[in-house]
Amino acid sequence: MPANKKYLSSNWQRFAKITAGIVGGYFVTISSHIALAYLVDHTAILITATFTGFILWVVLMIVAFLAKNGWRIWAIYIFITLVFSFLIYMGKLYNPIIS
Numbered sequence: 537m538p539a540n541k542k543y544l545s546s547n548w549q550r551f552a553k554i555t556a557g558i559v560g561g562y563f564v565t566i567s568s569h570i571a572l573a574y575l576v577d578h579t580a581i582l583i584t585a586t587f588t589g590f591i592l593w594v595v596l597m598i599v600a601f602l603a604k605n606g607w608r609i610w611a612i613y614i615f616i617t618l619v620f621s622f623l624i625y626m627g628k629l630y631n632p633i634i635s
Contacts, residue, residue, distance in 0.1 A: 560617075565593045574624060574626075
Protein backbone atom coordinates (compact mmCIF):
# COMPACT_ATOMS: atom_id res chain seq x y z
CA MET A 537 0.00 0.00 0.00
CA PRO A 538 1.60 3.30 -1.06
CA ALA A 539 2.09 6.16 1.34
CA ASN A 540 -0.30 9.06 1.48
CA LYS A 541 0.90 11.76 -0.94
CA LYS A 542 0.34 14.61 1.52
CA TYR A 543 3.00 13.20 3.86
CA LEU A 544 5.67 12.85 1.17
CA SER A 545 8.04 15.71 0.39
CA SER A 546 9.25 16.73 -3.04
CA ASN A 547 12.53 15.51 -4.48
CA TRP A 548 14.20 18.90 -3.89
CA GLN A 549 13.11 18.95 -0.24
CA ARG A 550 14.41 15.43 0.21
CA PHE A 551 17.73 16.44 -1.40
CA ALA A 552 17.95 19.52 0.83
CA LYS A 553 17.29 17.49 3.98
CA ILE A 554 19.83 14.81 3.11
CA THR A 555 22.59 17.26 2.21
CA ALA A 556 21.82 19.53 5.17
CA GLY A 557 21.95 16.57 7.52
CA ILE A 558 25.21 15.18 6.20
CA VAL A 559 27.22 18.17 4.95
CA GLY A 560 25.66 20.98 6.99
CA GLY A 561 25.68 18.94 10.17
CA TYR A 562 29.34 18.11 9.62
CA PHE A 563 30.25 21.77 9.11
CA VAL A 564 28.41 22.81 12.28
CA THR A 565 30.03 20.00 14.27
CA ILE A 566 33.58 20.73 13.15
CA SER A 567 33.29 24.51 13.42
CA SER A 568 31.81 24.27 16.92
CA HIS A 569 34.63 22.06 18.16
CA ILE A 570 37.33 24.24 16.61
CA ALA A 571 35.75 27.39 18.08
CA LEU A 572 35.58 25.72 21.45
CA ALA A 573 39.23 24.70 21.13
CA TYR A 574 40.21 28.36 20.91
CA LEU A 575 38.25 29.21 24.06
CA VAL A 576 39.46 26.46 26.41
CA ASP A 577 42.32 23.96 26.50
CA HIS A 578 42.63 22.83 22.89
CA THR A 579 44.16 19.41 23.59
CA ALA A 580 41.22 18.34 25.75
CA ILE A 581 38.69 19.58 23.21
CA LEU A 582 40.36 17.88 20.26
CA ILE A 583 40.56 14.58 22.14
CA THR A 584 36.91 14.67 23.19
CA ALA A 585 35.86 15.88 19.73
CA THR A 586 36.44 12.38 18.40
CA PHE A 587 33.56 11.16 20.55
CA THR A 588 31.27 14.17 20.85
CA GLY A 589 31.67 14.99 17.17
CA PHE A 590 29.85 11.87 16.06
CA ILE A 591 27.11 12.36 18.64
CA LEU A 592 26.51 15.99 17.65
CA TRP A 593 26.63 15.10 13.95
CA VAL A 594 23.96 12.41 14.38
CA VAL A 595 21.75 14.77 16.40
CA LEU A 596 22.05 17.42 13.68
CA MET A 597 21.18 14.80 11.03
CA ILE A 598 18.07 13.81 12.94
CA VAL A 599 17.04 17.45 13.33
CA ALA A 600 17.44 17.97 9.58
CA PHE A 601 15.24 14.98 8.76
CA LEU A 602 12.55 16.00 11.25
CA ALA A 603 12.22 19.50 9.82
CA LYS A 604 9.51 20.33 7.33
CA ASN A 605 11.65 22.59 5.13
CA GLY A 606 15.11 21.44 4.14
CA TRP A 607 16.18 24.82 2.79
CA ARG A 608 15.41 26.49 6.11
CA ILE A 609 17.63 23.92 7.86
CA TRP A 610 20.39 24.73 5.37
CA ALA A 611 20.04 28.43 6.20
CA ILE A 612 20.16 27.74 9.94
CA TYR A 613 23.20 25.46 9.63
CA ILE A 614 25.06 28.00 7.45
CA PHE A 615 24.27 30.78 9.92
CA ILE A 616 25.50 28.71 12.88
CA THR A 617 28.65 27.76 10.95
CA LEU A 618 29.32 31.43 10.17
CA VAL A 619 28.90 32.36 13.83
CA PHE A 620 31.37 29.67 14.86
CA SER A 621 33.72 30.76 12.06
CA PHE A 622 33.65 34.30 13.44
CA LEU A 623 34.48 32.91 16.89
CA ILE A 624 37.38 30.96 15.37
CA TYR A 625 38.65 34.15 13.73
CA MET A 626 38.41 36.08 17.00
CA GLY A 627 40.04 33.22 18.86
CA LYS A 628 42.97 33.24 16.46
CA LEU A 629 43.44 36.96 17.05
CA TYR A 630 43.20 37.01 20.84
CA ASN A 631 44.13 33.49 21.92
CA PRO A 632 46.34 31.84 19.29
CA ILE A 633 47.08 28.14 19.76
CA ILE A 634 50.49 28.35 18.12
CA SER A 635 52.51 31.20 19.60
